[in-house]
Amino acid sequence: MNPAHVAAVVTAYTVTPGLMDALQITILVLVAAAATAVVLIRAPARQVIALSVYGLLLAVLFLAFQAPDVTLSELTVGAVALPILLLLALAKVRRREK
Amino acid sequence: MSPRRRVWVFLAAMAGLAAFYLWGLAGLPGFGSYPGPYGYIINAIAVHQTNATGVVSAVNFEYRGFDTVGEEFILFVAATGTATVLRHLRGERERAPADEDRDAPPTSEAVRMTALILTGPTVVMGWYLASHAQTSPSGGFQGGVVLATGLILVYLAGRFLAFKRISSVDVTDAVEAMGAGGFAAVGIGAVAMGLAYLTNFLPLGTIPGAVSSSGTIALISFFVGVEVGAAFILIVSELLDQTLLLGPGSR
Numbered sequence: 001m002n003p004a005h006v007a008a009v010v011t012a013y014t015v016t017p018g019l020m021d022a023l024q025i026t027i028l029v030l031v032a033a034a035a036t037a038v039v040l041i042r043a044p045a046r047q048v049i050a051l052s053v054y055g056l057l058l059a060v061l062f063l064a065f066q067a068p069d070v071t072l073s074e075l076t077v078g079a080v081a082l083p084i085l086l087l088l089a090l091a092k093v094r095r096r097e098k
Numbered sequence: 099m100s101p102r103r104r105v106w107v108f109l110a111a112m113a114g115l116a117a118f119y120l121w122g123l124a125g126l127p128g129f130g131s132y133p134g135p136y137g138y139i140i141n142a143i144a145v146h147q148t149n150a151t152g153v154v155s156a157v158n159f160e161y162r163g164f165d166t167v168g169e170e171f172i173l174f175v176a177a178t179g180t181a182t183v184l185r186h187l188r189g190e191r192e193r194a195p196a197d198e199d200r201d202a203p204p205t206s207e208a209v210r211m212t213a214l215i216l217t218g219p220t221v222v223m224g225w226y227l228a229s230h231a232q233t234s235p236s237g238g239f240q241g242g243v244v245l246a247t248g249l250i251l252v253y254l255a256g257r258f259l260a261f262k263r264i265s266s267v268d269v270t271d272a273v274e275a276m277g278a279g280g281f282a283a284v285g286i287g288a289v290a291m292g293l294a295y296l297t298n299f300l301p302l303g304t305i306p307g308a309v310s311s312s313g314t315i316a317l318i319s320f321f322v323g324v325e326v327g328a329a330f331i332l333i334v335s336e337l338l339d340q341t342l343l344l345g346p347g348s349r
Contacts, residue, residue, distance in 0.1 A: 068235040069154040069155075069235035069236070069237065069240075071235075072227065072235065072236055072237075072240040073239060073240055075240075076239075076240050076243035076244055076247070077243060080243070080247050081243055081246075081247075081330060084250060084334060085333070085334070085337060088334065088337040088338060088340075088341060089337065091341040092337070092340045092341045095341060
């Protein structure tokens, strides 16, 4: 099968290319902004929340780029699992400091 | 080196980096272009060969099933390592869970209520994801993490003792080993029938995309879900124990 055929398939779910481009550019900019925010925020607990939002945006990015399986993985790991582990580690460190 | 000279060295290095970076960017294939043949081949034949409409799962658990076994055991070893590093040392004792609210504000009713409402749907969602790898872009990995999240919601709902019961290390350890072992055993099952390791030896079903279709793909995804869910609960509950643990010197 050659790429031209794949691109020509039109279904009820096909989105006009211009709209898809706009969506992809928007989400790329949002991801870049969120990544910058994660780096700039210095308070660890807030940084974890920002990281979680960043993970969520990254999941949307993967969806906009037609990778629903990676979306699910990023959603579970980036937006949920990693922040939980980091928050637990923070709780442990703070208790020790007390 | 004087600060002025340092700036010049920095600027020269930056210019070099920028030049190479732009050179590299110029050589990239166009946006969305895919030069390799394998994606198109898999897209054309995977559904006919495996009866799985979730082609990503077919690739993960069938075409490159052996790689996935390796990845599976990475997580298994990571969870085992976490349990080993965070084991209770001599002289460490656990605070009573009742102490928990002493130096922290109590969990708000809104959080507890939301967690309580979300627990059921989250567990159902995780179960759905883990058992529908063959028909959707989901799979055991995502399903397992969502299942584990459901149980963590039990903790957020303020049911600490219930969470401790669910996440007893002995049970999660055994369930995790069962998941990882099940995956490996499916592969050995094929060997026992005289086929190559991880060959799909179960009936593929007649309707592509039916839940009962795709043979070992669905079975392996289920085992992966069990393994990942248990591993994640194990890691989280070990870390949670740590926050409740007192060293030999503390109060």
